[in-house]
Amino acid sequence: APSDPDPGHAAPSGPTTPGVPVGPAAGPTKRATTTALGPAHSTDLRDRKDSTVVEEIGTVRAIEDKSFVRDAEGRWVDTAWDGKSERELVEAWSDEYFALLAKSDHRTARYLSVGERVIVVLNGIAYEIVPPA
Numbered sequence: 001a002p003s004d005p006d007p008g009h010a011a012p013s014g015p016t017t018p019g020v021p022v023g024p025a026a027g028p029t030k031r032a033t034t035t036a037l038g039p040a041h042s043t044d045l046r047d048r049k050d051s052t053v054v055e056e057i058g059t060v061r062a063i064e065d066k067s068f069v070r071d072a073e074g075r076w077v078d079t080a081w082d083g084k085s086e087r088e089l090v091e092a093w094s095d096e097y098f099a100l101l102a103k104s105d106h107r108t109a110r111y112l113s114v115g116e117r118v119i120v121v122l123n124g125i126a127y128e129i130v131p132p133a
Contacts, residue, residue: 061114064107068114075128076115087119087128100127 059070068076077083090096092112101108104122111120118129 063110063114066111066120068111068118068120070115073117075117075119078111078118078120078126080121081119081126085126087126089128089130091132092116092129093132097129 061068061070061076067079069079071077081087090100100122101112108120108122111122112118112129116131120127120129
């Protein structure tokens with residue numbers, strides 16, 4: 001009689017129950033499913049983004065210590081910008097753009113990766129990044 005429960009415990013790992021994760025098998029099976037679907041289908045933002053940590057909720061994106069809101073014109077606007085102060089226009093991929101990256105800290109590239117059109121405040125100056133002409 002004591003040996004009766006043993007076959008029941010061994011059954012989940014046998015070939016009679018393929019695809020039915022039980023106990024420790026649930027973790028690897030779930031992970032394999034996420035990998036099989038590919039990063040584009042994952043519900044985990046960490047799987048979909050490279051080294052840049054971006055959290056997006058509707059029209060708001062958080063990058064590092066800044067939050068960006070998508071405005072009616074399709075720009076991602078740093079919430080640190082007051083909406084009134086002058087902006088310095090910088091064309092993406094121009095010499096001025098790379099000079100801005102060079103004189104800023106490592107987080108600036110992450111801020112600018114939020115979208116094609118970005119308004120970001122760096123050291124008290126608002127910059128509007130626009131697509132190349």
